[in-house]
Amino acid sequence: MGRSPCCDENGLKKGPWTQEEDEKLIVHIQKHGHGSWRALPKQAGLNRCGKSCRLRWTNYLRPDIKRGNFTEEEEQTIINLHSLLGNKWSSIAGNLPGRTDNEIKNYWNTHLRKKLLQMGIDPVTHRPRTDHLNVLAALPQLLAAANLNSLLNLNQNVQLDATTLAKAQLIHNMIQVLSTNNNTNPSFSSSTMQTNNNNLFGQSSYLENQNIFGQSQTFSHILENSHDNPLDSLTSGPIQPDFQDDHNSLPLLVPASPDEESKQTQTMIKNKDIAEYHHPDHNTNPSSSNSTFTQDHHQPWCDVIDDGASDSYWKEIIEQTCSEPWPFPE
DNA sequence: AAGCTGCGCAACCGCTAGGTT
DNA sequence: CAACCTAGCGGTTGCGCAGCT
Incomplete structure (x- = not known):
């Protein structure tokens, strides 16, 4: 395969196109068509290489090019197609009629990529990011641990302070943002993704088939089953995300009913897991979590979110997830 | 007001596939 | 069949602008 020498030739103009050059190119193509791009510049009286002319025409001067901002629909199409095609x-x-590859590429790199990142989605794989979202993945376990904690401290009146509640509230909000994206953004909806169930990676796309927690248990689900937990109050906010559309069938990591919860608790106590549950060397870094229920996750929920040393970590997660500024009211 | 920084976009660069000689 | 040519593609660069300090 030979290389085209066109742009290496000396004396040919580079850089931004002038209005005069544009007019020359338009007039020539309207009269004669582009024909051979290599021959075009000479015929049109342009001191440019053919490649430059072709790019200028296809990316900017073509009459059918649509100008202006991308619509929601176009965005969703791009995201969907990118998950399929890379x-x-x-x-x-x-x-996308009227849109050029260059324009789409630029829009992806400057807008959509960031948008997906903010939503916690890896723009390359189109799957939930594995870094910060591991924190969210651990939430159910953390909450379950909190439930156990409260069960084990039945004689104590568990009282969370305002800071803890505020942090819990903002995490709840954060999950609402993610779930809202999941439920309301058509790009994630079953209908628009029907043809997109298997992407290039042979995996289901987005959050519809695998929720952001990587498991079937959801934050609100757990909260709803946390009858004795003060965090119950957090579920009574003005916006209730609908996590109940539970198509997932992964094993429950926390009991779905108080009875089961009680049984599981008793089993754990029988097995002396309680010793591990109160292990002093518990891992306080949520990012070390994975989707299995290991002793690392037995750390009480309130301890985790009340860990002042982890504030910067939470800040980073939240700033990427929500638009609200930090710090949140405490 | 001036300098700095980050962002968006047009244009360029390097490479490859496919056609032609 | 090899060498060459062309168009097209995707990655990268650099300029202009806006916002901030």
């Missing part, structure tokens, strides 16, 4: 910008552009 960085095949020209293929994606083929499905």
Whole structure:
């Protein structure tokens, strides 16, 4: 395969196009078509290489190019197609009339990529990010641990302070944001993703088939079953995310009913897991969590969110997830 | 007001596939 | 069949602008 020498030739103009050059190119193509791009500049009286002319025409001067901001629908199309095709910008552009591959590529890199990152989605794999979202993945276990804690301290009146409640509230809000994206953004909806159940990676896309927690138990679900937990009050906020549409069938990591909870608790106590539960060397870094219920997760929920040393960590997660500024009211 | 920084976008660069000689 | 040519693609760069200090 030979290399085109076109742009290496000396004396050819580079850089931004002038209005005069644009007019020359438009007039020539309107009269004669582009024909051979290599021959075009000479015929049109342009001191440019053919490649430059072709790019200018296809990316900017073509009459059918749509200008202006991308619509929600276009955004969703791009995201969906990108999950299927990867960085095949020209293929994606083929499905968006009036949009060029260059424009889509730029829009992806400057807007959509960040948007997905903010939503906790890896823009490359289109799957939930594995770094900070591990924290969220651990929430159910942490909450379960909190339940156990309260059960084991039945004689104590468990009282969370305002700081703890505020942090719990903001985590709840954070999850609402994520769940709202999941439930309301059509790009994640079953209907629009029907043709997209298997992406390039042979995996189901987005949050519809695997929720952000990587398991079937959800934050509100757990809270609803936390009858004796003060965090129950957090579920009575003005917006109630609907996590109940539970298609997932992964094993329950925490009991779904108080009875089961009680049984499980008793089993754990029988097995002397309680010793581990109160292990002094528990791991306070939520990012070390994984989706299995190990002793690392037996740390009480309130201890985790009340850990002042982890504030910067929470700040980082929250700033990427929510638009609200830090610090949150305490 | 001036300098700095980050962002968005147009354009360029390097590479490859496919056609032609 | 190899060498060459062309168009097209995706990654990268650099300029202009806006916002901030």
